[in-house]
Amino acid sequence: MGSWWGSFFSPANTYRRRLRRYGYILSSYLKGNENVDVVLQMEAETKSLQSLGEVEKMIGYNFKNRSLLNEAFTHPSYRKTCVSYERLEYIGDSVLNLLIAKEQFSKYPNLPPGLLTPLRAANVDTEKLARVAIQHNFHRYIRLGTPVLKKQIEAFISAVPKHPLHSHGLINAPKVLADVVESTVGAVFVDSNYSIDTTWEVASFLMEPIITPEMLEKNPVKKLFEICQKYKLKVRLVDQWSQEGTYKVFVDNQLRGKGMCREKKEIALNRAANDAYKEVFRRISVQNLNQGC
């Protein structure tokens, strides 16, 4: 697995390779070889090119200019001499937005305009794109300068199976994963001479399953407020995020939900709302059964 990610997981091999590499660098240095940086760069490029071939197979597109793909997988924390994915992510975000909008516009000619926007958002939000990244093993090829995001990515990978399609804000999706999907789409767009047809061929394959109006779910906070409004229940959200990373939900002054996420406040709130929604729904169902409804 000649990948960047792979090297995180094979410490013994990495250590041996590093020893050889540092031995070579040291001897070059002692011999007065000033081109060590260039040698290192070339070595990295060769390794990178092998990985890029694997990425090309995965996405089903061969680049005319492979440096674009290299750029698409380079996080800003990676070496300062390398161009990062930020510019490609910028153009990729725009092209992906258009491609999804175009697809939905022609596929659902009778869908009210008010539903088109949340439908597109669900298909291009950070969680959906982060799912696309791990589904196609993009995370194994990202060139990171720091392993700090590794744990976040691992936690995300473990959390995904609990929510097969989308968690609607209940899990923490690392932005870097979504960024790399956008930058890859951006790289294809630029490499294909700005062809939206070619880019859609790649993107539509990557994005499967594309969320349809039937699959669209509401955000937990919205769901909670809707059910409480329907049954005339009073909701109170208690923000304790800065102290303990939690949110609490009281319904008619009774604690009905609690959510925690130290990384993101919004996720703590969504988890609390989801917890409370399930509890309110359960209580209403029991009540209806007892009343013989």
Next chain:
Amino acid sequence: MGSWWGSFFSPANTYRRRLRRYGYILSSYLKGNENVDVVLQMEAETKSLQSLGEVEKMIGYNFKNRSLLNEAFTHPSYRKTCVSYERLEYIGDSVLNLLIAKEQFSKYPNLPPGLLTPLRAANVDTEKLARVAIQHNFHRYIRLGTPVLKKQIEAFISAVPKHPLHSHGLINAPKVLADVVESTVGAVFVDSNYSIDTTWEVASFLMEPIITPEMLEKNPVKKLFEICQKYKLKVRLVDQWSQEGTYKVFVDNQLRGKGMCREKKEIALNRAANDAYKEVFRRISVQNLNQGC
């Protein structure tokens, strides 16, 4: 001027035309003609088609399917039987975002990613697009169900010459004007079988002058905070918008700016910040002159 807008401004002609039309409708009714609605509809369509020919000349594009252009100029407040511009605005917004992003991406290969986003935003924000609309006389052809927006549009037209390129949030740009530019671009995109090249030909002509990095100005609030941070001055914003539609700015506890806008809070704030910025700048310049700097 067989336009929708024109009818607002020629009350005498409109009145005569309406009399004739209502006379015809009345006689049709008395004769038991049940197709009055259909006749009215046809009359409106003929009038509409004449106007659309003028719009096509203005934008330099002839539609294969003219009903798309009709849709692009139909506000949701217009007759319920007509399809409004909302769906075309949705697709137009996406395609315009991509076209500007693509243009900037290729035109400024060395522009840092952090500058690309505000540059695109300045080119596709409500004010910029509303300017495009009045520059090309789009406002004369919008099919509105209510004349309530007329005054807003007139006020905008009067305010524009004071800020030749962009006011950066100092004037109230009616959203309907920006919407119609987006829906027109969307209509061209759909009519041209989703060709971004054809759409760019139309959009790049409409959008002139496209804002470049050199033309990019900061928002007045940002400018005020930057100058005050530089000279170690303490800024305090006082929100009196809900009571009197104003914002006040105190710098080192002295009132230095005031801004008013009853329609939009953000504009009141921007005006107050702009007022304060000019005053702070003037005082610092005088101070520097006195100190012989």
